[in-house]
Structure formats: structure tokens, C-alpha cells
Amino acid sequence: MEGADGTPTTSIDKVAEDVIVSYVEEKDLPFNILSEEIGYVDRGAEETLVVDPIDGTNNAVMGLPFFSVSLAIGTQSLMDVRMGLVRNLVTGTSYYSEKGKGAFKDGLLIHSRDFRPDSSLFLIYMGKYASYETMRVVKSFERGRSIGCASLEMCMVAEGMVDGYYMNCEKHDKSIRVVDIAASALILREAGGELLDLSGRPLDMPFNLEVRSNFAAIGDLKAAEVIISE
């Protein structure tokens, strides 16, 4: 099975997406839809519901309790997203934000943490396509973890559990798409953190599945100095 952008997908992603798309259609919610498998569905609305039905499919399959659904509402790109929700599908924990109103975890206000180099902890994208530059970044922090669910890992940055999340794929079609991070980017920024491309500029991405990007999600701009090498 292939997704709208040509990447292989699994049936649980498709089932989860069908549920969400059907709900929008049945309730006739005033949104277009952009989702991982189905692509862009123009329903003649001003706003678009940006959906990642399941982030961390491989974790779900292997039994690692980190996978999530992400929903965001905006018009054209990351920067105009006005609402974002990321729910951990194992624990039921929800991260939520409305633009300008802060970020919340199960109803409690969250904030990213100040960067302290001597107890720094980063989440890192790992695997076959991780660039060698990744290792320089890993070695610049005290501790590293790799969970395999970017949206939840960005929420962990937002709530101040860790200092950042770093993805640097050398293979372009393995790096992130807007559907993966539309909700978590708003949550992170509303929690006091920032989302940067790897040259250190705030990352924006259009609502388009063909666009991919590497990135760093950080809780404190001081952490950027260590990560950004260009």
C-alpha cells in the first residue's frame, strides 16, 4: 500500500485516517483535509484540517508505547496554524494549543525548559538514513534518547521533559512532512520553544505533502547554538 506521496504505509494508518475523514464528511465540518494517505481533499472551505492519523506506526506494531494522532487547523502553512492537538494513543494524554493562548497537557499549562548544558538531554532521529552529522549533535549533549514518534517527542520538548528533538536525514524523502508536525509545532511554540530548520531559521512548511524538511525543535534558543553548524 502506498500513501498519497508514494511512501509505503500500513493498514492501521489507513483505518485511522478513514475514521477521521468520514467524521468530517458526516458532520460536514467546514474544513478541507490534508492527510498522510489520502492527500489533499478540497471541500471548498477556507481552513484545512491537517491530519496525521498515526505517528509512530512502527512503535505500535512492535509494542513500544509511543504513538499518536495529530490534528491541526490552519489555512496555508505551519505559521498560520491556529489550533493543534496531539494525543498519545497509549496513555490518552493530550497536548493542545490555540494560537496566542499557550499550550496545555491534559488541561495544565506547560512550558519548555531553560537549556543547561551540564544536564542536557536530546531526542534524536535514528536509523538507516540519519546523517553522520547526527552523531556530532548527539555527542554535544549529555544524554540522548530516540523514541520514534516525532510529534510526541516535540511535545516532550514543549513540556520541558527534554531540551530538544533533532532530525537530520540524509535521504530527503525520509525527513518530515507538514502533516507530521503541524499540531506539535504550534504546541511547541506556544510553550515557549522554537522550531528551526538546520540553518537556524524558524521553520515554515506549506500544506503540501511533497515538501519535506530536516529540523530541530528546541525548548530554549540557547540550545540552537550547539545544534546549528552552518
Next chain:
Amino acid sequence: MEGADGTPTTSIDKVAEDVIVSYVEEKDLPFNILSEEIGYVDRGAEETLVVDPIDGTNNAVMGLPFFSVSLAIGTQSLMDVRMGLVRNLVTGTSYYSEKGKGAFKDGLLIHSRDFRPDSSLFLIYMGKYASYETMRVVKSFERGRSIGCASLEMCMVAEGMVDGYYMNCEKHDKSIRVVDIAASALILREAGGELLDLSGRPLDMPFNLEVRSNFAAIGDLKAAEVIISE
């Protein structure tokens, strides 16, 4: 606070250890004790209880639900351990083995999985002291995760959730001690896996906190060909 081997420790490790040591003393169990903080306690017994009161202390502190207690019984080294128990302190899941009798997860027999390169998944030790060789290994598998709790990560290899766990520290005093893996090594081997040093030989370690080693825990010897470069 400093452990018996000079590494910094945290108070929760010490509290957990005190509980275990007090229990052995009160019940006058027929064991010497080797533990992370207290070191070796000679109680005139033939066998030694090898204790890691908390593996994954940093996970516990940050709120990542992976930390465990490990208990093993043997006489002199990893190879003569006859019983091993690793308990996930968040979920309560227990991994258990008696030598020659197989390995169990909550009472059910577990077995490591066959290695298939096209869907390979490794757990990797990450952080400041991870060697650059680590990145070569990460890139030789499809997917990587890093959980930060070696004993539980080895049990995940034992139960066939992943293909292996790899630790390659360039700083010797950050690599593994016998207390960390005495229980999980037996569980892994009884589940059909193997524990190797990084030259590819089965790893043995004496009951001695001063000895450290890098290692690879694998579910299938076929995975060793990819990891071992020497």
C-alpha cells in the same frame, strides 16, 4: 553522592538499594551482595545476589516510563548466573529466567526473533560518550531507538520485539558493569539470544564493579555480522 565505584548516583538508587539489602539481612538470606552503590558485601555465603536497584534513573527523573530493578543469583561471573529477574517498575512487567529452563515474561515463555535485514530494528546507547562507530552500526539497520535502560532494552531483544541492543562507549567508565546486565544476560541467552563483546566473543564479566565492557545483545547470531567490525 558517590557510588562504591566512584560514579555519581542519585538518592532514589540508594533508597531502593537500602530496601533490598535490609531485606536480605533481615531474612538472613544465604547470599553475599554485590550492588551498584554499596559494592560487595561478604556475608560468608557461596552465592551472591547481584543487584541493580534502579536502571534508568534518568528516565525515572525525567518521566520516561522505562526503569527497572535487576536481581541475579550466581557465584563468580555472568556465565554462572542461575537465576535472573528484571522488573519494569512502571508497568510491573517481569522478565525471569532460571538457567536451562527458558525465559519468561509475566509467566509466558519468550523467544528472541530471527534477524531479517529488511525490517531490522536496533536499540542503541546514545549520548556524549557514544563512539563514532555507533553511527556506522545505526546506519546498517533500518530503524533505531534509544530508550536509556539497558536491562529492559536487553529484555526487549529477548522477547523478540527488536533485533538487538548495542553499546559502544568511547569513555571506558561509562560502559556497562556486571550489576547492570547479570539478570538480563541470562534472560537473553535463555530466550535464544547471545551477548557478545565487540570483537564478537560471548561476553563474560566477573562479579566486580571495577570491570566495564562495551557489548552487543542480539536475538540471532546473524545480526552479529553487521555489528562486529573487528
